[in-house]
Amino acid sequence: MKIIDWYILKRFLVTFLFTLLILIPIAIAIDISEKIDNFLEHANLSTYQIIEEYYKNFIIYYANTFMPLALFIAVILFTSKLSNNTEIIAITNAKVSFTRFLYPYFIGATLITIVSLAMNHFVVPSSSKERKKFEREYINSARQKNELKRVTDFSLQLSDSTYIYIRSFNTETKSGYDFSSEVYDGIKLKSKLVSSRIKYNDKDSTFTLSSWKMRKLYKQKDSISSGSKLDTVFSFTAKDLIYKSALSQEMPSGELNEFIGISKKRGVKNLNAYLVEFHKRTSLPIASYILTIIAVALGFRKRRGGTGVNLAIGLGIMFIYVFLMKISEVLGGVAGVNSLVYVWMPNFVFGGLAIYLYLNARK
Structure with a gap:
């Protein structure tokens, strides 16, 4: 120079x-x-x-x-x-x-x-x-705080055959309501699990379903079971739902790119x-x-x-x-x-x- x-x-x-x-x-x-x-x-x-x-x-x-x-x-x-x-x-x-x-x-x-x-x-x-x-x-x-804590109408593809839907989920209490999980064989529904409430347990990474009902579809007949409480596991955690409500500006680029990739695989429609x-x-x-x-x-x-x-x-x-x-x-x-x-x-x-x-x- x-x-x-x-x-x-x-x-x-x-x-x-x-x-x-x-x-x-x-x-x-x-x-x-x-x-x-x-x-x-x-x-x-x-x-x-x-x-x-x-x-x-x-x-x-x-x-x-x-x-x-x-x-x-x-x-x-x-x-x-x-x-x-x-x-x-x-x-x-x-x-x-x-x-x-x-x-x-x-x-x-x-x-x-x-x-x-x-x-x-x-x-x-x-x-x-x-x-x-x-x-x-x-x-x-207070209204803005409540909006940031709540995820509404959340859907997620867990695998090629399993889909979940939650009407509303509070990321602070880690609980929500109107939960459903559907398992498909191609385009044919195999089973559907619904519950009025769902709560994530940090201690053992399980979900507690309240007022649940399970319907399994067979060739000749259907099987229906229900109960007041069910502890089960899914291939997602409350963290996946929290990410959904988190602002993208708060994620470093590596984390944001990884989140976009995972969400694409899970079938999230608009990223x-x-x-x-x-x-x-x-x-x-x-x-x-x-x-x-x-x-x-x-x-x-x-x-x-x-x-x-x-x-x-x-x-x-x-x-x-x-x-x-x-x-x-x-x-x-x-x-x-x-x-x-x-x-x-x-x-x-x-x-x-x-x-x-x-x-x-x-x-």
């Missing part, structure tokens, strides 16, 4: 960190104003606990979320300043092409992308788990909400390259109005990108669609814009 590369890279990273350090306190101030009443409701909740269990993880989450935005703003600000100071004119007069000029920017974008990927796949999920636990205990309303989260952890950091090209192309030429015009155009483009990203996440979570295509759609669209601006800037 030449001296000019080190100069651009250093100023680029310093501006990026400065922008990030401005955005995070703003987010914290807004969040405190919204949640101060929730904090004051709990007399036993100390300031240290709020900072350690909530705002430490809040900063990790939003620092990672703001990285692409901070990168985009930093590149526009820094490049526009180079242009206004006629430093870019000196660089181009030295026969440095636009492609060569991008070299230190791409090094900086690569460093940020690597950090963002590591945080998205490993750090942020664990941090989000601790933050959401705090929210459930001290911030969420797109989990797939969207999994794909987004890679697509958003990769967008750093696309946003860098767009930002450099906008700030490369000196404009009437200076940095303010470039920044206004850049913020408009960033708003459109975030808006399109949110729409693609919602559409990608719909059953029956290709979530990968929808999650990467904003990158495809803005990648085309980046190529156009790049080719135009080269001229």
